[in-house]
Amino acid sequence: MNRTELEQKILELLTEEFPEVDFQSSDSLVDDGLLDSLTITGIIAALSMEFGIAIPYEEIIEENFNSISGLAGLVEKLQN
Amino acid sequence: MFDTLNARIGQLAEQRPHKLAIAFKSERLTYAELRQRVLRGARILTDLGVKRGDRVMFSAVSKPEMAVTYLAIQYVGAAAVFADKAGTPENLAFIYEDTGAVLLITDKNMKEFADGCNTYSLKTFYEGTQEDPTDGQIPEYLFPEGTDLADMIYTSGTTGRPKGVMLSYRAVFNILMNTWEGVGMREDDRVLIPLPLHHSFALREMRAALYHGATVILQNGFTFAKEIENNIAEFGCTGIILVPATVGTVEKQMQERFPEIMRNFRYIEVGAGSLSIAQKLRLSRELPDTRIVNTWGSSETGGAIFLDVHRVAGDPDKISSIGVPVTNVEVKTLDSEGRDLVSSREVPGRMALKGGMEMSGYWHRSELNEETFRDGWLLTSDMVYIEDGYVFMLGRIDDIINVGGEKVSPVEVENIASQFEDMDECACVGVPDKEGILGSVPVLFVVEKRSFEDKDLTRFLSGRMEKYKLPAHYVRIQELPRNAMKKVNRRALREIWDLQEGL
Known part of the structure; x- marks a missing residue:
């Protein structure tokens, strides 16, 4: 799928898992406090299962989690 | 300073x-x-x-x-x-x-x-x-x-x-x-x-x-x-x-x-x-x-x-x-x-x-x-x-009663017991187990709405909570001791129990 589709898929997946978070409201989801550590752990689990990827230590950094776009970039990178 | x-x-x-x-x-x-x-x-x-x-x-x-x-x-x-x-x-x-x-x-x-x-x-x-x-x-x-x-x-x-x-x-x-x-x-x-x-x-x-x-x-x-x-x-x-x-x-x-x-x-x-x-x-x-x-x-x-x-x-x-x-x-x-x-x-x-x-x-x-x-x-x-x-x-102590290693919440017992039809109000506290086996046991102080028999209350409670939570004793009391802010005074209840036991 292309990048836009990937972002859409991730948005749908996470919105379902974490309905209380408005993933589109910010480009600094972590900085703005919209994601707490429990949610981040959950996101890692959800993405790992959905996309069959293992998110390595090196990639568990804020910039990958600050936006849907960041998450899509991460998934894309790890799928290749 | x-x-x-x-x-x-x-x-x-x-x-x-x-x-x-x-x-x-x-x-x-x-x-x-x-x-x-x-x-x-x-x-x-x-x-x-x-x-x-x-x-x-x-x-x-x-x-x-x-x-x-x-x-x-x-x-x-x-x-x-x-x-x-x-x-x-x-x-x-x-x-x-x-x-x-x-x-x-x-x-x-x-x-x-x-x-x-x-x-x-x-x-x-x-x-x-x-x-x-x-x-x-x-x-x-x-x-x-x-x-x-x-x-x-x-x-x-x-x-x-x-x-x-x-x-x-x-x-x-x-x-x-x-x-x-x-x-x-x-x-x-x-x-x-x-x-x-x-x-x-x-x-x-x-x-x-x-x-x-x-x-x-x-x-x-x-x-x-x-x-x-x-x-x-x-x-x-x-x-x-x-x-x-x-x-x-x-x-x-x-x-x-x-x-x-x-x-x-x-x-x-x-x-x-x-x-x-x-x-x-x-x-x-x-x-x-x-x-x-x-x-x-x-x-x-x-x-x-x-x-x-x-x-x-x-x-x-x-x-x-x-x-x-x-x-x-x-x-x-x-x-x-x-x-x-x-x-x-x-x-x-x-x-x-x-x-x-x-x-x-x-x-x-x-x-x-x-x-x-x-x-x-x-x-x-x-x-x-x-x-x-x-x-x-x-x-944390709060009000947890430790019954032979099992934790009992008095509030839970009270909420259930309060639903008994002849119960006006009640309060649960932990007291020492006389047999010395369990450490503490729950005791229920009851204020009757209508006079009732222990066995009826026990039957009512047995169907609604685990065995270890069942009060070991009932104490009938005219009214529950409360502090200035109307909160039940659990310490006073334990003192009443101690007095009753001649301690």
Whole structure:
């Protein structure tokens, strides 16, 4: 799928898992406090299962989690 | 004797203007810059109508603007009320109303709660502190009274609605000094704080560092172990604070590189929980040159009891301790009647502390405050014993009844029993098991609506709760003893039981 589709898929997946978070409201989801550590752990689990990827230590950094776009970039990178 | 952060930072801004005070990635403020921003922030707050004695709430984001906002609020003599940056609009609105705040500085979308709050953008506030105001003056700093309200931290505790913990300037000062001592912090430390800044632990660490001219490095969320490594590389961090759960997460993420990376720290403070014995042993083995401290603290007292993990690693008894109180903290134990108790493993007691670091009380909770303070001591809900100066934690007492190892909640028993048709009201307390087998057993004091037989009540209860929760005895009583605020007096019930048993 292309990048836009990937972002859409991730948005749908996470919105379902974490309905209380408005993933589109910010480009600094972590900085703005919209994601707490429990949610981040959950996101890692959800993405790992959905996309069959293992998110390595090196990639568990804020910039990958600050936006849907960041998450899509991460998934894309790890799928290749 | 006490001092304030603003007074001290004013001095540091002159003595060490270029020393890095606080940073988050590329956002960095020296002490001089921090001071300037605080002064300008104070001006903005004054223009917004904030007055001495007001409560001002703000989102405790993990960025330098948090410190600027915090200090600016105190500078104008208002009290700082910390909001969880990840809090829901509903939670924030509750706290706003509860404290009677005049202002909420946040960029959070308050949604349907926006109308009830006077909000101001935190981003706008911070941007406003960048430039000198073109007109008007910076307000003068009035050194507060030690008893003036400085901070309010909201804690939810184990039950009910969140409560505001009121910290006076004197308490805030003592808390930061206790942390300074307990941790062994130094002026040349650069302490990494990857924990939420609305919480007592991160706050006391930040205060201790800033007061002494050390450096605070902020980080979002402790699941980002890689960020820890990045921050070590970027800032040369010498200290870090973690909670026990994070230690595990970081270990799991860093894997075999954990010792190599974490050895960079001169000290690691673990707070807001006890490390397991296995964790203590593992850390002391893997990080031989790093000072490892496990702190017992609370929002109500700050960090008060510190365990030097290396020192006790080889002692099979002391390793399970929560440590020793710092110099200015006194700890004692009380029996269930509130009398001083010389405790031991067999005879633990309720922990009480004092030392000038304790809160003034819970905001607008006079009944709770009456129960929390006695003769100048602050009572906790923790059962401990003290041996050789070391404190050993047995857990929260509250009202849990330990029936042969099984925990029974009296409130649960009461809720069920109250539904019995002939029951007017009832109260459940734990009393010693006469047979000596179970330790404690629940006893139900009942006020009858209509006279009933024990077996009928027992049959009713048996169908609705586990066997071990069933009251061992019923005591009929005319009315339940209650205190001034109409709350059932469980202690009085236990006394009635003791009298009845001829004790």
